[in-house]
Amino acid sequence: MSYENSLEFAQKMDEQDELKAYRNKFYMPQVNGKDCIYFTGNSLGLQPVSTKDYLQTELDDWAKWGVEGHFHATNPWFAYHEQFAEPVSRIVGALPKEVVVMNNLTVNLNLLLVSFYRPTPDRYKIVCEAKAFPSDQYALEMQVKCAGYNPGEAIIEVAPRAGEYTIRQEDITAAIEQAGDELALVMIGGVNYFTGQVFDMKAITEAAHRVGANCGFDLAHAAGNIRLNLHDWNVDFACWCSYKYLNSGPGGVSGVFIHERHCNNTELPRFAGWWGHEKESRFLMEKGFKPMKSAEAWQMSNAPVLTMAAHKASIDLFDEVGMDKLLKKQKELSGYLEFIIDDINEKHLDQSTGKWLHNITPRSWNERGCQVSIIAEGFGRPLFDVLLQEGVISDWREPNVIRMAPVPLYNSFTDIYKFGKVLTKAIQTS
């Protein structure tokens, strides 16, 4: 694709965009009375206009039916979560029975670790990425401690090499092979939240299985962002949140994937509650847990219908569009952002002065999704303050990293063109 840094080019791209109608299906936050340029769909996705109606339906049914709504509501609450199996499985590349929506992300990660991190004195190690999202680090640390092992010894972190920002696949494979038959688990974020690097989940899973370890992924930055084929890649388990790329609202419900071969294993240890018990006999309220033969077996509680209604509003939009169209536009959109940053470097900055925009996100399309992360070398907080004053909502990490994620459902090429103008002004004034 050949890009141009001009308003005419951006507008032409927007006119040709087959998803252009979707921007108006979301509320755009305002800064100083004007629509902002929203690049934080990787942190909290925007609210679909339809969400209110989905919530209102459940509130009305609750008012109208009371407890009878479990069976008589428009979307009976007893089976509310079942509506997600098909559409969510299409987003993550799974069989419907391998997917369930429940709880919140870190809760689910812990529940999955209970089943898939079963350390023994000979095999207790975990390979993970260095500087993983803190919640994931804490979950691993405490799971290791709860099992009676020492996190300092058990957890092997794979880091980027000196002077590099992303982690090399060969280094992950080497760490797995080196841990060998002491390795119980590989657990990595499918997309690194800081650099936007996408890991080769198929290769990682194969390497883990070769040494007899389980392999799971936190897909918080991957679900709804990149192509996933969890079933075919043979991943053991995965979980993700719904409030980032999946636009389901702050603290929204989380999704879980458990490979079919584990769903069918009723002997697998797990934490349990009544909603994971066989559906047919659940209300006999008898002694003895009989797990369902699907990811639903990991459910403990009945469905939180109000947060799930917000999830449904968004998942219906995803299902209407489909991942193919989203991924096509995503590549063009993030590619344009990358181009604009290169163009600003070329025209307005000089790397030899130490002031430049250092893109640390991989350039290859197999290794990235929407997100582009730059280090504003030689700049500091004042740069970010100008961006915000001018209506750009992006994510700033001290001392000088800016993360931006234009998303195909509601960002436009014009957003990116305008952002380039603002960024140019910001580097010249800060």
Ligand SMILES: *Cc1c(COP(=O)(O)O)cnc(C)c1O
């Ligand atoms: C966003 C994110 C979380 C947040 O966890 P919650 O339980 O939803 O608060 C955890 N892990 C990763 C990798 C994330 O990106």
